[in-house]
Amino acid sequence: MKQVLGVFSFLIGLLIGVVGGAALLAYAYQAAGLYPPDDATIKFIARERGWLRDDA
Numbered sequence: 001m002k003q004v005l006g007v008f009s010f011l012i013g014l015l016i017g018v019v020g021g022a023a024l025l026a027y028a029y030q031a032a033g034l035y036p037p038d039d040a041t042i043k044f045i046a047r048e049r050g051w052l053r054d055d056a
Contacts, residue, residue, distance in 0.1 A: 029035055046052035 043052060
């Protein structure tokens with residue numbers, strides 16, 4: 001019984017660690033500005049630089 005409880009505790013800790021680590025990594029990427037721009041941002045930049053026509 002003690003071993004089952006230990007395995008269960010380990011799995012819960014592993015899950016919390018993975019989710020927490022992923023959230024921390026996502027926050028760090030966002031804070032550093034490393035996420036790629038979304039589609040609207042790409043279209044805005046293309047229009048500003050004259051690469052995208054509005055009538056297309």
